[in-house]
Amino acid sequence: MFRELGKMVVLFGATFRALPRVLRYRRNLFEQLFEIGNSSLLMACVLSLFIGGVLSLQAGPLLAQRGLGSMLGGLVGASLAKELGPVMMSILIAGRIGSAMAAELGSMRVYQEIDALRTMNINPIEYLVLPRVVAISVALPCLLVFSLLVGCAGGAFVAAFNPEVAVSSAAFFNNLRSTLELRDILHGLIKTFLFAVTVGVVCCNQGLDTLGGPRGIGRSVTKAVVNSIVFILVLDYVITRMLLPLTKASMAGGF
Amino acid sequence: MTPVPSAASGVAIRVCQLRKSFGSQVVLDGVDLDIRPGEIFVLMGPSGSGKSVLLRHLIGLETPDSGEILLNDTRLEDEGIRDRFRLAMVFQSGGLLNSLTVGQNVGLYLSEHRLKPPEEIERIVQEKLALVHLGPGDALKYPAELSGGMKKRVAIARALVMEPQVVLYDEPTSELDPLVAVTVGREIVRANAVTRATTLVVTHDRDLAFGIAHRIAFLGGGRIVEVGTPEAIRSHPDPLMRRFLSADFTRD
Numbered sequence: 484m485f486r487e488l489g490k491m492v493v494l495f496g497a498t499f500r501a502l503p504r505v506l507r508y509r510r511n512l513f514e515q516l517f518e519i520g521n522s523s524l525l526m527a528c529v530l531s532l533f534i535g536g537v538l539s540l541q542a543g544p545l546l547a548q549r550g551l552g553s554m555l556g557g558l559v560g561a562s563l564a565k566e567l568g569p570v571m572m573s574i575l576i577a578g579r580i581g582s583a584m585a586a587e588l589g590s591m592r593v594y595q596e597i598d599a600l601r602t603m604n605i606n607p608i609e610y611l612v613l614p615r616v617v618a619i620s621v622a623l624p625c626l627l628v629f630s631l632l633v634g635c636a637g638g639a640f641v642a643a644f645n646p647e648v649a650v651s652s653a654a655f656f657n658n659l660r661s662t663l664e665l666r667d668i669l670h671g672l673i674k675t676f677l678f679a680v681t682v683g684v685v686c687c688n689q690g691l692d693t694l695g696g697p698r699g700i701g702r703s704v705t706k707a708v709v710n711s712i713v714f715i716l717v718l719d720y721v722i723t724r725m726l727l728p729l730t731k732a733s734m735a736g737g738f
Numbered sequence: 739m740t741p742v743p744s745a746a747s748g749v750a751i752r753v754c755q756l757r758k759s760f761g762s763q764v765v766l767d768g769v770d771l772d773i774r775p776g777e778i779f780v781l782m783g784p785s786g787s788g789k790s791v792l793l794r795h796l797i798g799l800e801t802p803d804s805g806e807i808l809l810n811d812t813r814l815e816d817e818g819i820r821d822r823f824r825l826a827m828v829f830q831s832g833g834l835l836n837s838l839t840v841g842q843n844v845g846l847y848l849s850e851h852r853l854k855p856p857e858e859i860e861r862i863v864q865e866k867l868a869l870v871h872l873g874p875g876d877a878l879k880y881p882a883e884l885s886g887g888m889k890k891r892v893a894i895a896r897a898l899v900m901e902p903q904v905v906l907y908d909e910p911t912s913e914l915d916p917l918v919a920v921t922v923g924r925e926i927v928r929a930n931a932v933t934r935a936t937t938l939v940v941t942h943d944r945d946l947a948f949g950i951a952h953r954i955a956f957l958g959g960g961r962i963v964e965v966g967t968p969e970a971i972r973s974h975p976d977p978l979m980r981r982f983l984s985a986d987f988t989r990d
Contacts, residue, residue, distance in 0.1 A: 587837075594831050594836075595830070595833040598799055599834070601798075602799070602827045603826075605846070610850070
């Protein structure tokens with residue numbers, strides 16, 4: 484486990500050092516960005532819509548019973564921006580994009596494509612890992628913003644049409660606007676960015692480490708997704724703990 | 739036997755006491771080898787004798803436990819060796835990047851290192867593809883659309899684009915029918931004649947080895963058993979070599 488962790492740190496270091504040369508690989512970068520957007524936007528939309536909806540469904544009646552129904556917008560928005568959005572989007576991307584990265588790099592390793600790059604004096608980290616890690620780090624925060632908008636719309640819809648909640652869309656969004664601050668969104672974006680880098684590095688490392696043919700590729704994909712989720716959840720606690728002082732003020736003001 | 743090209747631009751390769759183990763398994767146990775500039779040198783031996791591992795050492799994909807490899811008396815691990823010598827390898831599976839077209843694969847070295855403008859790369863790609871009997875239409879295909887023989891030829895074209903001084907072939911005729919294997923063998927000889935690069939071929943294919951080699955080395959038990967001309971190897975009395983070279987279905 485520590486060996487794998489060490490390999491990931493080394494890969495992250497090498498990728499970070501190669502960062503100034505990222506524009507050299509812009510074709511690969513745009514391909515990856517397109518791939519991430521194309522394959523995850525619809526899923527992100529559906530996921531966010533229902534997460535926002537279920538938040539309203541669960542919290543709405545409880546708040547309404549206590550005469551706090553008007554605070555639902557802020558609750559849904561803050562939950563989505565700071566916690567559920569970053570974690571759910573990162574897990575979605577780990578499952579959908581991270582697994583594909585691990586499978587692709589694993590297959591390239593097994594079928595000697597990475598060796599072929601090395602023999603042509605092309606650094607596989609710059610050519611393969613750098614565009615993927617940068618693309619996922621750019622795309623995931625964008626997906627969070629998208630997810631926040633769609634999730635709030637889902638929450639507002641359920642709040643308005645569920646008789647047990649019965650909070651109008653105007654009241655929902657008024658409370659959302661007065662509660663949710665820029666730093667809350669920033670909190671979510673920082674988290675998402677760090678999760679994205681983690682998912683990128685974990686999945687690329689697993690792909691590059693693949694041994695033993697098609698079975699090895701399968702093993703790598705499973706390990707990449709499982710390790711990514713574990714890292715996301717552990718990092719989530721650590722980052723939340725570190726960023727909490729920054730957002731305490733807004734929580735006190737909002738609720 | 740084809741004559742060794744004169745005024746060779748290839749480099750001399752010297753392998754000295756090369757040792758490599760994977761865990762407790764000793765794969766290379768003190769290999770010594772001298773390969774002359776520009777010659778086609780074939781490395782033969784039974785499965786698991788360490789031929790491919792030796793080849794991977796020569797291109798720098800493996801690091802030896804001890805011993806050294808010299809290219810024109812310069813150590814392979816020396817800083818900047820890749821700037822001084824161009825080494826290319828044709829992998830057993832071809833090693834073509836599946837996400838790129840044939841043309842992009844062949845021109846990858848030039849485009850990634852920005853050695854030529856795109857139009858020039860396009861011209862060179864077509865020229866090298868023609869050299870291995872592939873047409874302009876093939877440049878637009880993806881590796882998944884190619885037969886095994888075509889993949890090997892594309893891999894040879896990709897190696898030639900580097901204008902290499904050393905070309906290494908790992909089992910170039912494996913998984914090919916005899917007709918395609920002969921074609922690939924001819925491509926290797928033609929590439930050697932055009933580039934004058936030192937050519938090292940690892941193979942089990944006895945017909946290919948005796949058909950194209952200037953010299954053959956036989957590797958057994960992690961050591962070089964014998965190095966010599968095809969004629970000398972064919973008549974060598976070593977029992978392992980005799981068994982390997984004379985094995986066929988009717989006698990077994």
